[in-house]
Amino acid sequence: MVENKNIANDQDKAKDKVKFGEIELSPKVAKAIFDMGFEEPSPIQAKAIPVIMQGKDLIGQAQTGTGKTATFGIPMAETLNPRDGRVQALVLCPTRELAIQVAQEISKIGRQNDLKALPVYGGQSIDRQIRALRYGVQVVIGTPGRILDHLSRKTLRLNNVRMVVLDEADEMLDMGFVEDIEAILKETPEERQTLLFSATMPGPIQQLARQYMKEPEFVTISRDKLTVPLIEQVYYECKESQKVDALCRILDMEEIGSSIIFCRTKRGVDELVAALETRGYFAEGLHGDLTQAQRDRVMKKFRDGKAELLIATDVAARGLDVENVTHVINYDIPQDPESYVHRIGRTGRAGRKGIAITLINYREYRQLKLIERVTKARIQRRDLPSMADIVERQKEAHKMKIVKLLDGGHFGEYKSIISELAEEYDPMEIAAATLKLLIEGPEAETEKDEAPEFGNTGAEPGMVRLFMNIGRAQGIRPQDIVRAIAEEAGIPGNVIGVINIYDKFTFVEVPEDVAGRVMGVMHQNMIKGRKISVEPAKAR
Structure with missing residues (x-):
């Protein structure tokens, strides 16, 4: 009966797992990596993660940019205990920049599991690092020199480390860190799991692997020659x-x-x-x-x-x-x-x-x-x-459309309309009015006479800044403002400018030539079930 119950528990756990390619992950880790944008494992992740999850030592030959950090970060999030504040994993990196980058990615992968990762490197206040270590972290990522500094001060203990990662080992070799690495490895338990990643495998790296790793599995990823299109x-x-x-x-x-x-x-x-x-x-x-x-x-x-x-x-x-x-x-x-x-x-x-x-x-x-x-x-x-660049570009596009139409000819009855208007109006004014009607629509007919004077509202040139008595407290988002104005005023949403939403009010910039129309249709209108008032803003 107990055996059947255990089988049922195992089956329930299997159901909880989420597939990441062929790799099974816990729901929390899966959610974290999907939120980061990983939809399927990279080649090195697909090959190496199952080996690491089995607790084996591993040598991964792969270059930067192949997804190495998640290759060891995912197993850390799956296996380390976030309730234990002692350091359980150590990652050695050649540079402070890489240490920071690795720490950020491991933090993202372990976010759902409350896994804490701390970068330690020279150039940053060691007192701040000591306080963070006392508070409790599960993963330390650092450069060999600063790790040795903490070990000599006894502010870092590695006796509970279960996993050690040597990242970009050939780079650390070139920088003369091999002796430091050996000294650090001697401070970790012998039964640890050791992972080594390197783009090349020179003799000293192979010697390091033979001395400090136990029957490591070898995974290699050769980057195909990338042919970039001529664009x-x-x-x-x-x-x-x-x-x-x-x-x-x-x-x-x-x-x-x-x-x-x-x-x-x-x-x-x-x-x-x-x-x-x-x-x-x-x-x-x-x-x-x-x-x-x-x-x-x-x-x-x-x-x-x-x-x-x-x-x-x-x-x-x-x-x-x-x-x-x-x-x-x-x-x-x-x-x-x-x-x-x-x-x-x-x-x-x-x-x-x-x-x-x-x-x-x-x-x-x-x-x-x-x-x-x-x-x-x-x-x-x-x-x-800039907005001025865009306006100029749009003017040029309109001009090219007209040139294309002129080259095509065949204006027929439209010429007679122009002839009649030319008896009373200047041909240049007729052409400009026709173009305005084409671009802005029928509303453009009387807008010039009716356009109100707004004065200085603190907006960009050519724009008017409006005040609305609605804000974050009412759950308002920029898209709500844009959608309401675009639909009610009949203008494209992409002409609406800067939107600043505060707790109880909002500022929105609209083109000066449609500001009167926007105010007319939006004042006393509804957004998300709330009646609003709209008025020109006062310059800041």
């Missing part, structure tokens, strides 16, 4: 909070045809689709949660030109065969150089012109440089277009 590659730097606005400016400035925009996660795809739709763009999302029927509908809209933007994750976009993609945009920088090459290869096909655009924040600059180094490609930096 223009550029990047823009912006703050994370400004990415949607930056993307919209780029979309307004570029001659966008069909474009694929890549996000790291499924949630990111859904959020970006919603943000773009509220700004007047035709966007569709593609990710792993869609049924085949939903996927087919999305792809039909994209191929038929009914959706100009396809927002996708890497896995969802695999196998797509779409012609005439003019732009690939990395809204989230890819995890590795291979993914970058696969993404941008979807534009510039069959000799056509294509452009690959990547958005980064300052923390992602190192990853961008890695992509450049591995792919041997030059990714050019560009400044984000």
Whole structure:
């Protein structure tokens, strides 16, 4: 009876596991890595994680950018005890930059399990590190010199360490750290699990492995030669909070045809689709949660030109065969150089012109440089277009449309209308009024006479800043404001400018020529069931 109960418990535990490729993970760890954008394991993760989870020593020959950190970070999150505040895993790195990066990634992987990772390195206050160690951490990531410093001060004890990782061992060899590494290993228990990762395997590294590892399994990942398509590659730097606005400016400035925009996660795809739709763009999302029927509908809209933007994750976009993609945009920088090459290869096909655009924040600059180094490609930096640039670009686009129409001729009965008007009005005024009617619609007819004077509201030139008596306390989000104004005032969402939402009120900038219309339709209107008042803001 007890045996049957144990079998039932084992079956229940198996049901709780989540598949990550062929690797079974606990739900918490699976959620953490899916939130980070890992939809399936990289080659080294697929080969090495099962070996590490069995408790075996491992030598992994792989270069930077292949997913090494998650290769040992995932087993740490699965096996270490977060309720034990003693150090249970040690990662040695050649540089402070790598130590910080590894610590950040392990923290993300172990977030759901409350796993704490601490980077220790020279150049940072050792007192701060000592306080953190006393508070309790499960994983320490550090450079050999600073680890030895803590050991000599007895502020770090390694007697409970179950896993030691030597990351980029050949780099540590080149920097003269071998003796330090040996001294640190002697402070750890003999029954520990040892993992060694190195891009090359010189003699001293092999000697280190023979002396301090027990029958290690050998896993090697050879990076295929990456062939980068001959297309223009550029990047823009912006703050994370400004990415949607930056993307919209780029979309307004570029001659966008069909474009694929890549996000790291499924949630990111859904959020970006919603943000773009509220700004007047035709966007569709593609990710792993869609049924085949939903996927087919999305792809039909994209191929038929009914959706100009396809927002996708890497896995969802695999196998797509779409012609005439003019732009690939990395809204989230890819995890590795291979993914970058696969993404941008979807534009510039069959000799056509294509452009690959990547958005980064300052923390992602190192990853961008890695992509450049591995792919041997030059990714050019560009400044984000200003509102003045966009207005000028739109004027040029309108001009080109008119030139094309003039070259085609055949105006027939329209000439007679112009002839009649020319008897009373200047031909230049007639042409300008016709163009305004074409671009702004019938509402443009009387707007000039009725447009109110707003004075200085503290907005950018050409914009008016409006005050609304609704804010965060009422659950208001930027997309709610954009959607309401766009629908009620009949203007594209992408012309709406800066939105600042506070607890009980909101400021929103709209173009000066439609500000009167926006105030007219929005004052005493409803947003999320609440009646609002709208008035020009006072300059700050």
